[in-house]
Amino acid sequence: xxxxxxxxxxxxxxxxxxxxxxxxxxxxxxxxxxxxxxxxxxxxxxxxxxxxxxxxxxxxxxxxxxxxxxxxxxxxxxxxxxxxxxxxxxxxxxxxxxxxxxxxxxxxxxxxxxxxxxxxxxxxxxxxxxxxxxxxxxxxxxxxxxxxxxxxxxxxxxxxxxxxxxxxxxxxxxxxxxxxxxxxxxxxxxxxxxxxxxxxxxxxxxxxxxxxxxxxxxxxxxxxxxxxxxxxxxxxxxxxxxxxxxxxxxxxxxxxxxxxxxxxxxxxxxxxxxxxxxxxxxxxxxxxxxxxxxxxxxxxxxxxxxxxxxxxxxxxxxxxxxxxxxxxxxxxxxxxxxxxxxxxxxxxxxxxxxxxxxxxxxxxxxxxxxxxxxxxxxxxxxxxxxxxxxxxxxxxxxxxxx
Numbered sequence: 001x002x003x004x005x006x007x008x009x010x011x012x013x014x015x016x017x018x019x020x021x022x023x024x025x026x027x028x029x030x031x032x033x034x035x036x037x038x039x040x041x042x043x044x045x046x047x048x049x050x051x052x053x054x055x056x057x058x059x060x061x062x063x064x065x066x067x068x069x070x071x072x073x074x075x076x077x078x079x080x081x082x083x084x085x086x087x088x089x090x091x092x093x094x095x096x097x098x099x100x101x102x103x104x105x106x107x108x109x110x111x112x113x114x115x116x117x118x119x120x121x122x123x124x125x126x127x128x129x130x131x132x133x134x135x136x137x138x139x140x141x142x143x144x145x146x147x148x149x150x151x152x153x154x155x156x157x158x159x160x161x162x163x164x165x166x167x168x169x170x171x172x173x174x175x176x177x178x179x180x181x182x183x184x185x186x187x188x189x190x191x192x193x194x195x196x197x198x199x200x201x202x203x204x205x206x207x208x209x210x211x212x213x214x215x216x217x218x219x220x221x222x223x224x225x226x227x228x229x230x231x232x233x234x235x236x237x238x239x240x241x242x243x244x245x246x247x248x249x250x251x252x253x254x255x256x257x258x259x260x261x262x263x264x265x266x267x268x269x270x271x272x273x274x275x276x277x278x279x280x281x282x283x284x285x286x287x288x289x290x291x292x293x294x295x296x297x298x299x300x301x302x303x304x305x306x307x308x309x310x311x312x313x314x315x316x317x318x319x320x321x322x323x324x325x326x327x328x329x330x331x332x333x334x335x336x337x338x339x340x341x342x343x344x345x346x347x348x349x350x351x352x353x354x355x356x357x358x359x360x361x362x363x364x365x366x367x368x369x370x371x372x373x374x375x376x377x378x379x380x381x382x383x384x385x386x387x388x389x390x391x392x393x394x395x396x397x398x399x400x401x402x
Contacts (some may be wrong), residue, residue, distance in 0.1 A: 004057070007213050011054035014220040018047025035089035039230045042081035046223045049074035050216065052130040057209075071114070071138055076107045084155045085230070090176065092159060099152065106148075110141060135205040143197060150190055173237045175372075176230045177379050179322055182222075183204055239364035243351065247301065247368070283330065290331040293317065293324065303343040306372035310336050344370040345384045348377070352389060353396040362389045 025040040052072060080103040117137055121130060138326075160179060192215040199211035296316065302308050310321040313336075319327070325336060332339045348369035351357050359366060366377030366389065381389050 003213075004209070007216065008054055008057045010220075011057070011216060014216075015047045015051035015054060018043055018050065018220070018223070021160070021224065022047060025227060025231060033088065035085050036230065036234055038081050038088060039227060042078060043223055043227045045074045045077040045081060047218060048072075049078070050220060052211075053216065057336050066204045070118070073107065073114075073138075073141055073145060075142065075145050076103065076110060076148070078158075082226075083152050084162065086156050086179070089179075089230075090160070103148075105151070114141070126313040132205065139197075139200060139205060139283065145198060146193060153186060153190065161383060174233060174251035175231070177276050178233060182226055182229070184301070185222055185225075189215065189222060192218055199325060220241040236361055236364045236367070239357075239360045240368050243357065246356075247347075286327045286330050286341045289319065289327050293319075293327065297340075298343065303340045304347065304368070305365070306370055308340065308370075340370065341380050342384065347382055348381060348389065349385070352393040355397075358393075358397065362393075 022040050022044045080099055196211040196215050200208040310324050313324055314321045328336050328339055348365055351365045363374045366374055371377035378388055385392055
């Protein structure tokens with residue numbers, strides 16, 4: 001099998017895989033609205049472009065129809081669909097312009113212009129010269145597409161990093177690290193694209209196809225990665241919203257119970273922290289202050305906020321950060337972070353043992369328990385329980401069934 005045969009098979013397999021992936025996304029029930037639709041269209045456009053490249057390489061289109069040539073510029077649509085996915089996913093659609101209103105007419109105009117070009121030249125020269133002329137024409141079309149695409153990429157990059165435009169509510173469900181990674185990886189793709197175009201022009205539009213092999217592999221893998229991440233993040237986002245709604249409802253109900261059990265809670269808190277490292281008088285004051293702090297954090301579930309700091313707590317109480325640190329360290333015998341993480345682990349254990357969340361992702365449960373990443377959740381949870389969250393859930397479910 002030659003190198004060209006291998007890449008042609010890769011194009012076919014990748015396009016069929018893309019069509020299947022697109023179908024999965026289309027039928028996804030993760031309720032992400034238009035963002036998933038545009039992500040689906042992005043994968044579909046790349047898959048159609050790969051399928052067309054495979055068909056052209058195997059001469060399935062040329063000289064088989066009324067038109068001797070036809071090469072639909074699917075590459076015009078990839079970046080616009082990504083842009084539309086991005087502004088819908090991070091809720092910027094009200095602050096930005098729907099560029100598809102411009103790009104779609106350009107796309108259809110490019111098709112009409114190409115057909116007109118082919119019809120005009122079809123009877124004016126030899127087949128060899130026509131092949132050369134058509135290749136130059138589509139190359140000019142591709143260069144224009146590249147300029148539009150990279151301009152839109154840079155604009156999308158600008159919008160994404162202009163953090164003040166992103167709604168705080170949206171940020172609370174997704175830190176967008178995966179989109180940040182995508183932008184960094186995409187820059188490699190654009191580098192490969194410009195190299196392929198330069199080689200194509202330098203070789204006078206002949207024998208250049210090898211320069212596109214790395215780009216085709218890279219973009220295919222990248223698009224699949226984006227589709228997988230989009231599907232995964234949409235699911236996590238949906239699960240986090242459902243978990244948070246239930247926690248908020250439980251919080252409202254538990255506030256009523258806490259008022260009745262306040263004295264019992266105070267006894268339990270104080271009895272669990274009996275070691276004294278300061279004077280007895282100071283310790284009694286710390287106990288009193290700690291009860292207020294503990295009640296605030298637990299009743300308002302401040303530990304569920306991944307970026308909750310001593311500075312935040314100080315702004316909500318009459319104590320300075322240093323005083324709060326002394327109170328918590330002396331009474332709980334833990335640092336502030338350890339004190340919060342203990343509550344986060346208990347929250348995670350509650351969710352992991354709840355049959356209602358049996359099919360929810362570990363990531364969604366960890367993030368909604370107050371941890372800022374999946375890795376941190378696994379590390380802290382195992383430190384407290386001796387088990388990974390997955391093992392803990394499996395063990396709990398087995399004991400429930402038995």
